[in-house]
Amino acid sequence: MELTITQPDDWHLHLRDGELLGAVAPHSAAHFGRAIVMPNLRPPITTTAAAVSYRESILKALPAKCSFQPLMTLYLTDSMQPEEIKLARKSGVVFAVKLYPAGATTNSQDGVTDLFGKCLPVLEEMARQSMPLLVHGEVTDSNVDVFDREKAFIETVLQPLVQRLPQLKVVMEHITTADAVKFVESYEGPVAATVTPQHLLLNRNSLFQGGLQPHNYCLPVLKRETHRQAIVSAVTSGSKRFFLGTDSAPHERRRKECSCGCAGIYSAPIALSLYAKVFEEAGALDKLEAFTSFNGPDFYGLPRNKSKITMRKSPWVVPESFPFSFGEIVPMFAGKTLQWQTFMS
Numbered sequence: 521m522e523l524t525i526t527q528p529d530d531w532h533l534h535l536r537d538g539e540l541l542g543a544v545a546p547h548s549a550a551h552f553g554r555a556i557v558m559p560n561l562r563p564p565i566t567t568t569a570a571a572v573s574y575r576e577s578i579l580k581a582l583p584a585k586c587s588f589q590p591l592m593t594l595y596l597t598d599s600m601q602p603e604e605i606k607l608a609r610k611s612g613v614v615f616a617v618k619l620y621p622a623g624a625t626t627n628s629q630d631g632v633t634d635l636f637g638k639c640l641p642v643l644e645e646m647a648r649q650s651m652p653l654l655v656h657g658e659v660t661d662s663n664v665d666v667f668d669r670e671k672a673f674i675e676t677v678l679q680p681l682v683q684r685l686p687q688l689k690v691v692m693e694h695i696t697t698a699d700a701v702k703f704v705e706s707y708e709g710p711v712a713a714t715v716t717p718q719h720l721l722l723n724r725n726s727l728f729q730g731g732l733q734p735h736n737y738c739l740p741v742l743k744r745e746t747h748r749q750a751i752v753s754a755v756t757s758g759s760k761r762f763f764l765g766t767d768s769a770p771h772e773r774r775r776k777e778c779s780c781g782c783a784g785i786y787s788a789p790i791a792l793s794l795y796a797k798v799f800e801e802a803g804a805l806d807k808l809e810a811f812t813s814f815n816g817p818d819f820y821g822l823p824r825n826k827s828k829i830t831m832r833k834s835p836w837v838v839p840e841s842f843p844f845s846f847g848e849i850v851p852m853f854a855g856k857t858l859q860w861q862t863f864m865s
């Protein structure tokens with residue numbers, strides 16, 4: 521079986537920096553035309569100037585003659601000024617601003633502590649400039665059960681936010697619950713969501729199957745099966761509000777397999793194969809291309825890619841790990857056999 525589709529983009533990607541950047545960037549560039557690059561480095565990318573220089577490092581890490589385009593983002597902080605949004609828009613290289621509630625996930629310690637108290641002028645400027653706000657949608661209150669944090673975020677932050685700024689474009693990143701699906705589907709304003717391969721294919725049992733599975737640990741954490749099914753139904757329904765965002769988040773093996781392992785799943789090299797599997801199993805391969813290649817650029821107001829890729833059913837084994845100079849990265853589904861392969865046309 522073979523499928524030719526418009527080249528996909530990845531609307532949520534972690535490329536890291538230094539050696540790790542060199543190890544992972546070619547994997548994304550091999551399949552995707554563009555990617556929204558997350559700004560949660562240490563230190564985080566909080567200014568347009570930093571985004572411009574990070575973009576240069578990414579371009580240097582790509583193979584020769586590669587047309588992959590990194591679309592940069594800024595990391596929202598309590599102290600960001602509306603002026604920065606104007607600079608970002610003018611630069612032509614920054615395409616969104618990312619909200620990490622302080623303490624919610626990897627490298628979020630410099631994130632926002634009080635969105636409505638500190639960030640309204642910036643958010644208003646973003647609405648004016650049509651600059652999307654991307655959200656890691658979880659509350660950080662330790663009294664809220666970790667499996668309920670996305671739902672609580674929708675109720676306490678997202679709903680009030682979209683009511684206050686109905687013009688603001690908002691992308692709920694890496695959605696994990698039926699509650700998020702319902703919020704995105706039912707709200708009439710410019711709200712969309714990215715969906716990862718792990719939240720389409722795995723439920724929370726995968727964290728504990730045969731012992732603790734650190735390579736299935738990411739944030740927001742995997743949820744129960746009913747939530748997974750709701751997300752599969754949403755993306756395979758053909759709704760334009762859901763699009764591909766791998767959240768591919770590499771950490772070197774030693775930082776995953778230890779007493780306090782990092783959150784993040786490395787999926788870039790296998791993501792397209794996994795999305796194809798999900799759509800095939802749902803009998804919805806005809807809806808795959810809109811999810812991978814149309815809905816994202818349409819929401820961001822960018823042109824769709826012109827080039828095509830071909831996906832073919834031909835079994836292959838996911839590598840056990842990807843070595844680099846000072847470590848190795850274990851991908852999602854390491855050592856497993858997958859059916860779909862991607863070829864550039």
Ligand SMILES: NC(=O)N[C@@H](CC(=O)O)C(=O)O
Nearest residue numbers: 534625626738739769783784
């Ligand atoms: N998803 C994750 O579990 N981790 C991401 C951060 C994020 O996207 O929340 C990372 O940067 O490692």
Ligand SMILES: [Zn+2]
Nearest residue numbers: 625656739740
């Ligand atoms: Zn996140």
Ligand SMILES: [Zn+2]
Nearest residue numbers: 534558767769
């Ligand atoms: Zn992420």
